[in-house]
Amino acid sequence: MEFLLENILNLVGFLVGLIIGTMSLVGFRNTGSPTLFRLTIAFFSISVGFFVIWSGYMLEDFVIQSGSIERWIQTLGIGIQTVGYFFIAFSHSIKSFFPKSRYFRSVGVFPLFLVSSVQLEHIFRSVSFILLAYGAIETMLSYFENKNKGAISVAVGLALLAFGEFLGWYSFVFPESILDHVSTIIKIGGLILLFIPVSKVPLTKIKFDDNFDDLK
Secondary structure, eight states, X not given: OHHHHHHHHHHHHHHHHHHHHHHXXXXXXXXOOHHHHHHHHHHHHHHHHHHHHXXXXXXXXXXXXXXXXXXXXXXXXXXXXXXXXXXXXXXXXXXXXXXXXXXXXXHHHHHXXXXXXXXXXXXXXXXXXXXXXXXXXXXXXXXXXXXXXHHHHHHHHHHHXXXXXXXHXXXXXXXXXXXXXXXXXXXXXXXXXXXXXXXXXXXXXXXXXXXXXXXX
């Protein structure tokens, strides 16, 4: 039952990321926006990451049958998703992970030293959380400054992705719990919220960078 649920959730994540990536690609072709190009790479990377993990569960179900997914496959999938999260954070606000304050830059890097001795998968999740959390905070601050309602969807979407990554890391502490399933569901919800501003671009054919400047 657990494997079946993970199969379904990761397949849904793959399809959601693929759809948003395709919409971003269409928007890039319509507008020529560099931001949409980065978002295309981001969502396709996240989609591929979900697909790799889903493939690992399918391989375990029908071939290996050892009772657990191969760790290196899951680490690979999460690593590919981390690349996507980097491009999402970069597309929304470069300030989200290059703050002006030297103190805040050191705080952002500090968690990496705390996880440097553990598994590579933990490091990927930690980096993802840092990028997404900074992006969510920066976008929410921009909402208070510019009162652009579109920023709310982006900020909440990034926050959900960050929270999902946090729960994914915490599921290692309680491996038999449902935290991993909840983590995947929350991340899918975050992707759907990020889809809202992306979906408007191909339909209206408005320059995407101009809209995103308002979100910063």
